[in-house]
Amino acid sequence: MLPLRNRCQRTLPLGNGLEFGWEMGGRSCCVCNEAPFKYKCPSCRTPYCSVTCFKKHKEESCQKTLPQEEISKSPLQLQEEVTLNTTCTAKSLNTACPTKVLEAEDPSWLVDNNRLRSLAELKGIQDALRDPELQKMILKIDGSSEPEKELERVMEGQAFREFTNKILDIVSPQE
Incomplete structure (x- = not known):
């Protein structure tokens, strides 16, 4: 398995629909790493704490992902x-x-x-x-x-x- 550089990186599939990554880690914002997160990006599910962090995330690092079950559906x-x-x-x-x-x-x-x-x-x-x-x-x-x-x-x-x-x-x- 590839090592994660920080817990907010994209998740890694473990099989059977399970993933390892930030969702299994702490509860702080993945943009500022200071405040607890309150929201998740609708596109990639990255946790963030505020509108400011959301805008920064969208500009710098957002990558839209779809859940595996959505990808397999026609x-x-x-x-x-x-x-x-x-x-x-x-x-x-x-x-x-x-x-x-x-x-x-x-x-x-x-x-x-x-x-x-x-x-x-x-x-x-x-x-x-x-x-x-x-x-x-x-x-x-x-x-x-x-x-x-x-x-x-x-x-x-x-x-x-x-x-x-x-x-x-x-x-x-x-x-």
Whole structure:
């Protein structure tokens, strides 16, 4: 086996889906090596502690990796997983959920991933998403057989309308 220069280097496969590397090591940020990590890079799963460290990591050392089970799946298998798992049943905001296949009449309506990430990091948005009532409304829209009608219904309420206006102000600011 090749020696690791530091515990934050990429992991080494041991077989049977097991890997040796930083995930088995300590809990400090792999960018600054000082603070405990709180997040993992969505592309390569490297742990980092802050936005500053994330930006530095992206600029200097990020290498996108896919888990072995994702590599072995065909595009058709991945598509079936996405369409079968259309609603989020997560109990916490930190749990990733499957997403629906996006359908947009106009591709310019879609928000790019960088803007979505920066939106998710905003304290005002995070605070709003902790509201159990707002969570219920979002899950109801997502799980509806007619999501557009459900969205229209919840938009009648002031709380949901304020939340969506916050998002729209950030995603597409008026010039």
